[in-house]
Amino acid sequence: MNVILIALIALGAIGLIGSLLLYLVAKQFYVYEDPRVGQVEEALPGANCGGCGFPGCHGMADACVKAKDAKGELGDLFCPVGGNDVMAQVSSLLGMEAAAADPKIAVVRCNGNLCSRPKVAVFDGAKSCAIAASTFSGETGCAFGCVGLGDCVKACQFDAIHMNTETGLPEVDEEKCVACGACAKACPKFVIEIRKKSAMAKAPTAKRVWVSCINKDKGAVARKACNNACIGCGKCQKVCKFDAITVENNLAFIDSEKCKACGMCVAECPTGAIHATEPVMAVVEKLKAKKAADAAKAKEEAAKKAAEAKAAAEAAPAPQPVAEKVAEAPKAEKQ
Amino acid sequence: MKTFKLGGVHPAANKLSDKAPIVVAEVPALVAIPMAQNLGAPSKAIVAKGDKVKVGTPIGEPGGFLSSFVHSSVSGTVDKVDVVEDATGKKVPAVFIKVEGDEWEESIDRSKDIVKEIKLEKQEIIDRVKAMGIVGMGGATFPTQVKLTPPPTAKPECVIINAVECEPYLTSDHSLMLAHPEEICIGVRILEKAMGVKKAYIGIEANKPDAIELMTKTAAAGYPEIEIVPLKLKYPQGGEKQLINAVIGKDVPSGGLPIATGALVQNVGTAFAVYEAVQKNKPLIERIVTVTGKSIKKPSNFLARLGVPIQNLIEAAGGLPDDTGKVISGGPMMGKAMPDTNSYMVKGCSGILVMRNEEARRKEASPCIKCGKCVQACPMGLQPLFLAVYSEKNMLDAAEEERIYDCIECGSCSFSCPANRPLLDWIRQGKPKVMGILRQRAAEAKAKADAAKAAAK
Numbered sequence: 001m002n003v004i005l006i007a008l009i010a011l012g013a014i015g016l017i018g019s020l021l022l023y024l025v026a027k028q029f030y031v032y033e034d035p036r037v038g039q040v041e042e043a044l045p046g047a048n049c050g051g052c053g054f055p056g057c058h059g060m061a062d063a064c065v066k067a068k069d070a071k072g073e074l075g076d077l078f079c080p081v082g083g084n085d086v087m088a089q090v091s092s093l094l095g096m097e098a099a100a101a102d103p104k105i106a107v108v109r110c111n112g113n114l115c116s117r118p119k120v121a122v123f124d125g126a127k128s129c130a131i132a133a134s135t136f137s138g139e140t141g142c143a144f145g146c147v148g149l150g151d152c153v154k155a156c157q158f159d160a161i162h163m164n165t166e167t168g169l170p171e172v173d174e175e176k177c178v179a180c181g182a183c184a185k186a187c188p189k190f191v192i193e194i195r196k197k198s199a200m201a202k203a204p205t206a207k208r209v210w211v212s213c214i215n216k217d218k219g220a221v222a223r224k225a226c227n228n229a230c231i232g233c234g235k236c237q238k239v240c241k242f243d244a245i246t247v248e249n250n251l252a253f254i255d256s257e258k259c260k261a262c263g264m265c266v267a268e269c270p271t272g273a274i275h276a277t278e279p280v281m282a283v284v285e286k287l288k289a290k291k292a293a294d295a296a297k298a299k300e301e302a303a304k305k306a307a308e309a310k311a312a313a314e315a316a317p318a319p320q321p322v323a324e325k326v327a328e329a330p331k332a333e334k335q
Numbered sequence: 336m337k338t339f340k341l342g343g344v345h346p347a348a349n350k351l352s353d354k355a356p357i358v359v360a361e362v363p364a365l366v367a368i369p370m371a372q373n374l375g376a377p378s379k380a381i382v383a384k385g386d387k388v389k390v391g392t393p394i395g396e397p398g399g400f401l402s403s404f405v406h407s408s409v410s411g412t413v414d415k416v417d418v419v420e421d422a423t424g425k426k427v428p429a430v431f432i433k434v435e436g437d438e439w440e441e442s443i444d445r446s447k448d449i450v451k452e453i454k455l456e457k458q459e460i461i462d463r464v465k466a467m468g469i470v471g472m473g474g475a476t477f478p479t480q481v482k483l484t485p486p487p488t489a490k491p492e493c494v495i496i497n498a499v500e501c502e503p504y505l506t507s508d509h510s511l512m513l514a515h516p517e518e519i520c521i522g523v524r525i526l527e528k529a530m531g532v533k534k535a536y537i538g539i540e541a542n543k544p545d546a547i548e549l550m551t552k553t554a555a556a557g558y559p560e561i562e563i564v565p566l567k568l569k570y571p572q573g574g575e576k577q578l579i580n581a582v583i584g585k586d587v588p589s590g591g592l593p594i595a596t597g598a599l600v601q602n603v604g605t606a607f608a609v610y611e612a613v614q615k616n617k618p619l620i621e622r623i624v625t626v627t628g629k630s631i632k633k634p635s636n637f638l639a640r641l642g643v644p645i646q647n648l649i650e651a652a653g654g655l656p657d658d659t660g661k662v663i664s665g666g667p668m669m670g671k672a673m674p675d676t677n678s679y680m681v682k683g684c685s686g687i688l689v690m691r692n693e694e695a696r697r698k699e700a701s702p703c704i705k706c707g708k709c710v711q712a713c714p715m716g717l718q719p720l721f722l723a724v725y726s727e728k729n730m731l732d733a734a735e736e737e738r739i740y741d742c743i744e745c746g747s748c749s750f751s752c753p754a755n756r757p758l759l760d761w762i763r764q765g766k767p768k769v770m771g772i773l774r775q776r777a778a779e780a781k782a783k784a785d786a787a788k789a790a791a792k
Contacts, residue, residue: 121424121674124697126757128727130764136674137424 036094037061043089044079049157051080051180068094080104081158081178103197104179106161106172110146110191111212111275113167116227117142133188141225144215146170146191155186174206190214199261205279207261209254211236212275216249223271230273236265263287336541338567339577342714344747346503346570346668348542352627352634353506357514359638360651364434366409366642367419368394371427372682373476375401380430386413391440391618393468394430403478404468405430406618408640410438422664422684424674432642443617449517450614451557453525460529460613467612468619468682472604473497473573474665476683479605483529485594492597493534494526495582496606498550499566499573501540502666505686507623508603510636512539512546515607516553522610523561530599535561536582537603540568570668571745575600577714589741604685619682626652628689630659643680645673645687660695663688668746698755709748709758715741719748723758726765731772734765740773742766 041061048056054063060079067074074094078101079086088098117140123132129151137143148168152161160176161183163169170183170192184192191214198206211230215222219231232250244258245265252274254265266274267287276284371377376399388394388407395405407430414431421427439445455463465480485491496519500508512519523535537554539547547565554561564582571577576587578600585596593600601609604622611617620641627634632653639648645664649655655662655676663670664684709719718737725734739762748758 121672126700126760128760128764131757131760134763135423135760136672137420137426138674143424143426 034065036065039093040064040090043082043086043093045081045086047081047157047180049081049178049180049182051178051182052078064090064094068096072096074099080180083178104194105174105177105197105206105208106179106181106183107193107195107208107210107212108146108170108172108191109193109210109212109214110144110169110189111228111273112140112142112145112226113169113228117145117225129186130188142215142217142222142229143225144189144191144217145213145226147189151186151188152183152192155182157182196256199256199259206277207279208256209259209261209263209266209274209276209280210256211252211254211273213273214251216251218250222250228272230269231271233270235268235270236274239264239268267291336565336567337581338569339572339580339714341580341716342712342747343569343571343577344712344750345568346750348568349503349629350506350509350542351504351629351631352625352636353509353543355506355510355633355635357510357623357636357638358651360640360643360648362409362434362437362640363643363647365414365431366434366640367417367429367431367644367679368405368408368642369419369421369427369429369679369681370395370405371421372405372641373401373403373470373478375399375478377427378402378405380416380428382413382416382430384413384415387411388413388432389438389440391443391620393618394432397465397478401478401481403470403480404466404618405641406468406620407432408620408642409434411435420675420678421681422673422678423671429642429679444615445617449521451521453521453528453613455525455613457529457531460525460609463613463616464529464609467608467617469605469608469612470619470682471602472608472622472682472685473602474669474683474685476681479601479609482599482601483526485530485592485599489592489594490597491530491532491594491599493532493536493583493599494523494530495578495598495600496523496526496535496537496603497573497575497578497600498537498539498543498546498603499578500543501568501570501572502668502670502686503570504627504688505625505666506627507625507636507685509543509546510625511604511607511623512543512550516549518610519550519603519606520553520558520561521614522606522608524558525609525613526599526601526606527560532599533560536564537561538564538566538572538578538582540566540572542568571714571743571747574714574743574745576743589738622680622682622684624648624680624684625686626689627686628656628691629694630656630691631689632656639680641680641682645678645680645684646676648680648687649676649689655689656691658692659689660692661690663690668750669744697757700756701754703754703756706753708751708753712747712751714745714747715743717742719758719762720756722765723748723756723761726761726763726768729765729768731765731769735769735772739766739769 041058044057046057052060054060064077067077083103084100091098119139120141121139123139125131127149129147129149132147132149146169150163152170158176158178160173161170164171179194181194184194198208200207213230215229222229223231230252232247234247236252237245237247242258242260244255246253261280263280263284266276266284370380378395379398381396382394389410392407393404394407397403409432411432411434414433416430418426419429461480461483469479471477498508527535551563554563566572566581575593579585579596579598587593587596608619621638624637624639626648635652637648662673662676664673665686703720713719722737722739742762746759
């Protein structure tokens with residue numbers, strides 16, 4: 001009995017001294033932290049994915065509070081995982097109006113699938129895009145496009161990007177992608193871009209159009225390497241009514257801020273390098289059908305004209321070669 | 336016989352072309368001379384379409400401190416300045432020249448006479464080496480003038496010439512030694528003068544007895560300060576740090592420069608190029624390249640001008656066999672597989688190796704059982720199995736602790752792994768990342784020290 005009592009008293013005393021010590025240390029080295037940081041962190045998703053540009057959700061919460069105190073607004077701070085809902089919550093916690101940002105999504109800018117981009121070499125080193133990209137130009141003739149070994153898939157924490165074994169290219173899951181940008185950072189060829197999810201601010205379906213190619217080679221070289229490559233012909237630029245397309249270094253780029261997803265460029269692209277989501281493609285099909293009909297009509301008319309010209313030429317054979325030359329000249333200039 | 340103390344492996348030597356004489360490769364009608372032929376910044380083209388050039392006319396100037404001159408290897412007219420694919424398929428700028436005749440710059444001494452007397456002074460030699468576009472001919476293509484100007488704290492004691500040629504298959508250095516022993520010795524003496532030292536060693540592996548004998552005889556006849564050191568066969572003896580250890584028994588400190596041991600290492604090909612540059616005023620416009628492989632009809636050593644298509648050289652050696660699985664620029668251990676033979680001769684190309692299908696493919700990798708064979712093989716005393724995992728998992732702190740920055744990328748670990756794990760592939764990913772962190776840390780420390788100094792003032 002006595003032994004138990006002594007043990008209890010001794011342990012109790014140690015515990016007491018220990019707790020006293022801890023209490024004093026905690027008092028002495030107390031660091032004040034804004035209670036709002038904890039509240040904001042609570043509101044954030046807690047994925048710690050780094051998509052916001054900070055090491056984790058705590059860093060983001062800290063930055064939000066600091067931004068509020070310094071500028072009175074959140075500015076560029078945005079949590080791609082939580083989206084507008086979470087940002088609205090954060091704003092209200094900090095006593096501000098929420099400014100809605102456009103939701104974004106990862107977009108794969110390469111459509112060189114196994115059929116269109118024949119393999120010219122075999123890489124049998126470690127299964128990593130980074131290693132393959134640092135070793136040589138790639139298994140296909142295209143030195144710019146997707147390597148296809150899935151570094152982006154490994155980098156994704158949200159199970160939102162997968163390799164399609166039929167095309168050999170990664171595909172982004174519309175529902176799961178939170179646009180944290182981890183895949184874009186992991187890609188050694190910079191094939192993945194974070195773009196606005198939809199051209200329409202509050203559209204129920206995502207309407208977006210993008211150039212699914214980053215090949216900067218001259219048209220002929222790019223085309224030789226891949227049937228679906230952007231050859232920088234500039235047709236899309238001419239047809240765009242919103243001035244959203246620029247062609248630089250033999251490559252077209254669509255500014256997602258200006259693009260209205262009308263689908264004109266998609267219908268115009270001769271190589272099919274411009275891709276669009278399904279709602280846009282419905283429009284594109286109609287545009288293409290109309291174009292084809294127009295072309296057929298024009299052809300018919302041309303044939304008619306040619307027949308007439310032939311008949312006229314037969315009547316007066318001498319001036320024919322001259323007319324042919326004139327017809328050829330502007331063509332050559334264009335080339 | 337001497338050799339380096341740590342690690343090392345014994346790949347089959349396969350020196351198929353060691354009896355082949357040096358054949359002068361034909362000059363084609365059009366050459367393309369790449370502007371990125373050295374380690375560091377690529378050169379800048381200084382000619383334009385339509386310019387007339389002669390053999391030896393400079394066509395590219397250094398694009399930075401760590402860069403070098405490039406000279407025309409043919410005479411003719413510049414056709415265009417465009418891009419070509421280098422050995423790894425990456426696009427690099429190049430000057431295309433249409434060949435017309437074979438007219439050389441008048442300043443070049445084309446006679447066969449051997450010039451023994453070294454007239455130039457120390458700095459003049461270094462300037463000449465720079466002007467003639469000399470780079471390390473072993474394959475790393477480090478600009479030689481930079482190596483000849485070590486930091487002022489270094490105390491050079493001797494020159495070590497790397498004639499080891501430990502890479503299997505390659506025989507370009509071997510054939511060079513058999514053809515030009517006297518010139519090499521004079522080249523070594525020029526390097527001695529440039530470094531202000533009076534002692535030189537030439538390290539040759541024991542599988543080249545004829546070269547060892549010839550070089551020993553030549554050195555004894557008039558170059559008493561040059562010592563020929565026969566070395567026991569072991570890969571990677573041609574590594575700078577391994578060679579220093581093998582020849583003079585000193586260790587390069589971890590993270591330090593090889594010159595810290597007092598030894599300047601140069602390739603035997605570089606010594607010959609330095610001789611030609613200093614004594615004959617001839618820029619680096621051609622080199623010896625081995626075209627070899629078990630399926631190649633005539634394994635050969637060619638003296639090829641820079642910018643000659645690789646395809647032409649393979650044709651000259653009997654053509655590309657049907658069962659080719661891989662074509663490698665360099666040797667089988669450290670060379671780079673070429674995605675296409677559509678590239679051109681460069682200063683660093685010591686060999687073209689054609690591998691058959693069955694040799695070329697890697698075997699399926701299986702899990703590591705920690706047998707430690709890679710640790711035994713590593714000539715730098717590292718633990719490749721852990722380094723590879725740290726690189727794969729991006730654990731850079733751990734990789735730094737395990738001295739990933741000391742890796743010389745010789746591939747002994749991948750070669751010795753019984754599970755066929757791609758160890759070096761992964762280590763090569765982690766190493767530059769750790770080096771980047773180290774550099775950034777050094778820069779930050781320097782900035783801090785500078786700020787402290789400024790504050791003290």
